[in-house]
Amino acid sequence: MVEGIEKPNLKTLISEERLQTRIAELAREIDRDYADAERLICIGVLKGSVFFLVDLLKKVQTPVAVDFFQTSSYGAGTEPGEVRIRKDIDMSIRGQHVLLIEDIVDTGYTLRTILDLLRFRGARSVKLCALLDKEARREVEVPIDYSGFSIEDRFVVGYGLDYDQLYRNLPFIGYLEP
Numbered sequence: 308m309v310e311g312i313e314k315p316n317l318k319t320l321i322s323e324e325r326l327q328t329r330i331a332e333l334a335r336e337i338d339r340d341y342a343d344a345e346r347l348i349c350i351g352v353l354k355g356s357v358f359f360l361v362d363l364l365k366k367v368q369t370p371v372a373v374d375f376f377q378t379s380s381y382g383a384g385t386e387p388g389e390v391r392i393r394k395d396i397d398m399s400i401r402g403q404h405v406l407l408i409e410d411i412v413d414t415g416y417t418l419r420t421i422l423d424l425l426r427f428r429g430a431r432s433v434k435l436c437a438l439l440d441k442e443a444r445r446e447v448e449v450p451i452d453y454s455g456f457s458i459e460d461r462f463v464v465g466y467g468l469d470y471d472q473l474y475r476n477l478p479f480i481g482y483l484e485p
Contacts, residue, residue: 316483337369349408354475355469375394376395376396405431418449437453438467440454
């Protein structure tokens with residue numbers, strides 16, 4: 308994944324304090340936009356969004372229900388954009404307000420697929436909340452309704468994001484250098 312990283316040097320990109328401050332701001336924006344909603348169905352994209360989803364929803368005052376998607380891209384040799392759902396949501400979203408919560412928006416293929424599917428299933432509204440936006444890598448346009456931070460095109464870890472399943476539990480967002 309990260310060329311030349313044998314003994315990584317971890318640098319902080321977004322501190323724990325900055326993360327928590329911005330997440331509190333996002334929660335207030337969500338509460339403002341859903342002030343009249345009876346319920347908001349929040350769907351996390353596994354595994355990376357879990358840390359963000361938990362901290363965000365602890366601050367949201369709107370009544371929420373929580374569910375999860377897990378996706379993967381098809382194996383080597385396939386075209387980008389082929390997304391497989393490994394774990395589908397369990398609850399019906401027909402007529403409901405839905406907030407998709409994701410750790411990072413990169414190329415946009417996976418999120419476009421999920422957002423289209425949620426709309427197809429009859430959600431009353433579908434919005435996207437992403438902690439990180441790596442716009443330089445975008446290949447498919449994806450509207451981000453609630454965006455935490457725009458970042459440059461570098462490989463990031465921590466706060467749910469991993470490198471070979473490591474670093475997810477860091478309380479900050481970092482990047483690896485050789």
